[in-house]
């Protein structure tokens with residue numbers, strides 16, 4: 001298994017040797033367990049960055065850490081809200097501490113390059129805080145050379161793919177919760193987990209500019225999806241994934257000087 005990129009699949013001496021000899025970037029996917037409408041499974045935000053991380057790691061000769069599968073609380077304007085059954089979230093302090101602890105442990109192993117791939121919009125600043133606290137703590141321990149990139153995968157899309165996926169206009173990433181992009185990517189990666197017969201056709205959610213706490217549930221589509229997704233296709237998913245994998249592989253090369261391998265015949269190559 002020369003293509004083995006997942007740390008948890010390696011025996012520890014193999015991992016130890018790879019950390020020392022290859023000086024890999026360890027890619028940490030962070031997601032959520034969150035409702036994604038009536039047509040998608042609740043693991044979208046974890047399975048998408050995990051699969052992207054694996055494909056980026058194969059292309060760049062790096063490693064993938066086990067995914068953090070829980071995330072910060074779903075917000076009405078970006079994930080429908082935390083009141084839906086199944087949406088299972090962490091308090092901010094728990095997420096921050098988890099990210100900090102995992103980074104600190106990888107540093108103890110000798111890892112000095114990491115990339116955090118965020119799959120859940122609401123995690124953003126709590127990942128920044130976990131990274132910042134880890135670097136501060138490591139610096140106090142005399143480890144000054146850890147570098148960490150943070151990548152929101154959806155921003156690596158190309159304008160051509162946006163035009164292809166939304167011929168009538170792009171609704172913006174927050175309203176894309178369980179929308180065309182996530183549905184298409186899941187149709188491409190895991191069609192067995194998607195039920196297109198239940199894909200919402202309702203209008204995009206119409207939110208006020210302010211936020212209310214507790215939220216006004218009457219403004220939130222009862223489907224849990226924030227925009228229609230019936231125009232999602234597997235081919236759109238393939239184009240999104242191609243953009244994301246090549247964009248993030250290029251980003252790692254830029255940030256860390258990592259090599260990008262030419263595409264292999266491997267079944268993992270993406």
Ligand SMILES: [Zn+2]
Nearest residue numbers: 044045178182
């Ligand atoms: Zn999502």
